[in-house]
Amino acid sequence: xxxxxxxxxxxxxxxxxxxxxxxxxxxxxxxxxxxxxxxxxxxxxxxxxxxxxxxxxxxxxxxxxxxxxxxxxxxxxxxxxxxxxxxxxxxxxxxxxxxxxxxxxxxxxxxxxxxxxxxxxxxxxxxxxxxxxxxxxxxxxxxxxxxxxxxxxxxxxxxxxxxxxxxxxxxxxxxxxxxxxxxxxxxxxxxxxxxxxxx
Amino acid sequence: xxxxxxxxxxxxxxxxxxxxxxxxxxxxxxxxxxxxxxxxxxxxxxxxxxxxxxxxxxxxxxxxxxxxxxxxxxxxxxxxxxxxxxxxxxxxxxxxxxxxxxxxxxxxxxxxxxxxxxxxxxxxxxxxxxxxxxxxxxxxxxxxxxxx
Ligand SMILES: [Zn+2]
Numbered sequence: 001x002x003x004x005x006x007x008x009x010x011x012x013x014x015x016x017x018x019x020x021x022x023x024x025x026x027x028x029x030x031x032x033x034x035x036x037x038x039x040x041x042x043x044x045x046x047x048x049x050x051x052x053x054x055x056x057x058x059x060x061x062x063x064x065x066x067x068x069x070x071x072x073x074x075x076x077x078x079x080x081x082x083x084x085x086x087x088x089x090x091x092x093x094x095x096x097x098x099x100x101x102x103x104x105x106x107x108x109x110x111x112x113x114x115x116x117x118x119x120x121x122x123x124x125x126x127x128x129x130x131x132x133x134x135x136x137x138x139x140x141x142x143x144x145x146x147x148x149x150x151x152x153x154x155x156x157x158x159x160x161x162x163x164x165x166x167x168x169x170x171x172x173x174x175x176x177x178x179x180x181x182x183x184x185x186x187x188x189x190x191x192x193x194x195x196x197x198x199x
Numbered sequence: 200x201x202x203x204x205x206x207x208x209x210x211x212x213x214x215x216x217x218x219x220x221x222x223x224x225x226x227x228x229x230x231x232x233x234x235x236x237x238x239x240x241x242x243x244x245x246x247x248x249x250x251x252x253x254x255x256x257x258x259x260x261x262x263x264x265x266x267x268x269x270x271x272x273x274x275x276x277x278x279x280x281x282x283x284x285x286x287x288x289x290x291x292x293x294x295x296x297x298x299x300x301x302x303x304x305x306x307x308x309x310x311x312x313x314x315x316x317x318x319x320x321x322x323x324x325x326x327x328x329x330x331x332x333x334x335x336x337x338x339x340x341x342x343x344x345x346x347x
Contacts, residue, residue, distance in 0.1 A: 027261040042254030059264040136247045155248040
C-alpha cells in the first residue's frame with residue numbers, strides 16, 4: 001500500500017526517506033533540482049566563489065526545513081523559492097539588487113554560464129548562431145538580476161506566471177509587468193546591437 | 200481594422216499566445232507589415248532565449264553539500280526519553296496503588312490530594328515544556344524561511 005502511495009508522490013517518498021536519516025535520498029533531491037537552482041543562481045549572482053557558498057547555503061536550508069515542507073507546491077518550486085530568497089538577501093547585502101540597466105559595468109568578467117566543450121569544426125551557421133547567442137547573452141546581462149531571473153524561468157524553464165509568482169513571492173500581475181518590461185528592453189537592446197553591426 | 204499600430208503588450212501577447220489577442224488586433228496584423236516585423240522581432244528573441252545554453256554548476260553539488268549537512272537534532276530522542284519517563288512514573292504510581300489496594304479507600308481519603316497534586320504539576324510542566332519547545336522550533340523555522 002505505502003509503496004504505491006510513494007510512487008504516486010515521489011517528492012513525498014524522497015522527503016520521508018530524508019527525514020528518516022537517508023542522506024542518499026537527499027542527494028537524489030539535489031540531483032533532481034540542481035539544474036533549476038543553477039539557472040537561478042547564475043542569473044542572480046555573477047561571482048563564481050559566491051555561487052558555491054550560496055548553493056551550499058541553499059541546500060542546507062532545504063535540508064533543515066524539510067520537516068516543515070507542507071506539499072502546497074512541488075518540492076522543486078519550494079526549493080526555487082528558497083533559492084530566490086537566498087539570492088535576494090545576498091544581493092541586498094552586496095547592494096547589487098538594483099544593478100542592471102543603468103549599471104553596465106557590474107562584475108561582468110565571469111558572468112557567462114559554464115558550457116560544455118566547444119566543438120572545433122563549427123559550421124558557418126553554428127558560428128552565426130553563437131554570435132547571436134553571445135549578443136543576446138550580453139543583452140541579458142544588462143537586465144536587473146530579478147528581471148533576468150524572471151525571463152529565464154519563463155522562457156527557458158517554461159514556468160507559468162503563477163509558478164514564478166510562487167517562487168518569487170511577487171503577485172502574478174507584477175510578474176507579468178516585469179516580464180513585459182524585460183522583454184521590451186531585451187528586444188530594444190538587440191535591435192540597437194544589430195544596427196550597430198550593420199553600420 | 201485598427202488604424203493605429205498594435206500596442207507593444209499585444210505584440211508580445213500575440214507571439215506568446217495568439218488565441219488571447221482581440222479580433223481587431225489580428226485583422227490589423229494581417230495588413231500591417233510594420234507590426235508583422237515587430238512580431239518577427241519578438242519571435243526571434245523568444246527563440247533565442249529558449250536556445251541559450253543553460254547554466255550548470257562546474258562542481259558536484261551533492262558531493263559538496265552532503266558532508267556539510269547538520270546531523271539530525273537529538274530533540275526527538277530526548278522527547279521519547281521524556282515520554283518514557285512519564286509513562287514509567289505513571290506505571291510506578293499505579294503499581295503503588297495496586298500494592299496498597301486494600302488500603303485504597305483509606306489512601307484516597309488521606310494522601311490522594313498530594314498525589315494528584317504531584318501528578319498534575321509534573322503533567323503541566325511536561326506539557327508546558329513541550330509546547331514551548333514546539334513554539335521555539337516553529338519560530339526558528341519561520342525565521343529561516345524568511346532568510347533574515
Ligand atoms: Zn501596425
